[in-house]
Amino acid sequence: MSRTVFCKKYQKELPGLAMPPYPGPKGQEIFESVSAQAWQDWQKQQVMLINEKHLSMASADDRKYLQAQMDKFFNNEDFDTASGYVAPE
Template identity: 60%
Template sequence: MTRTVFCKKYQQELEGLSAAPFPGPKGEDIYLNVSAKAWGEWTEHQTRLINEKHLNMMDMQARKYLTEQRDLFFSGEAFDKAEGYVPENKDK
């Protein structure tokens, strides 16, 4: 049986993550309140932001920026988009 959570992004019960994505309170909060679907979407969006904005993950400012964007993404607030990204047309 899969574990479900009430996803704060989608506001419904969805399949949860199998483990916290990283240690600490933030990782535990994501494990308890974010669905596997929302986490997967975030990781794709995070990759686009890193690539488009040429973020250096060794830079604490870049890491702080991504943390802020992640919180906005999951809360349903406006978050930064990758400017050059055009979604793939899956209907083809």
């Protein structure tokens, strides 16, 4: 049986991640409060932001920007999206 978490993005109990998505306290926080579905949705959003804004993961500023957008995404705050992107219905 898979573990569940109360997802802060979707505000309900959902299946959680199998393990923290990256090391450290932030990875543990995500593991404990973000569902697998929310993480998958963020991954899609992250790829669009990296591509649209030509972000480099070698750049500390770009990584900091992406971290801030991820926090906004999971906290249901306004976050940057790819311009011109229309979500499927």
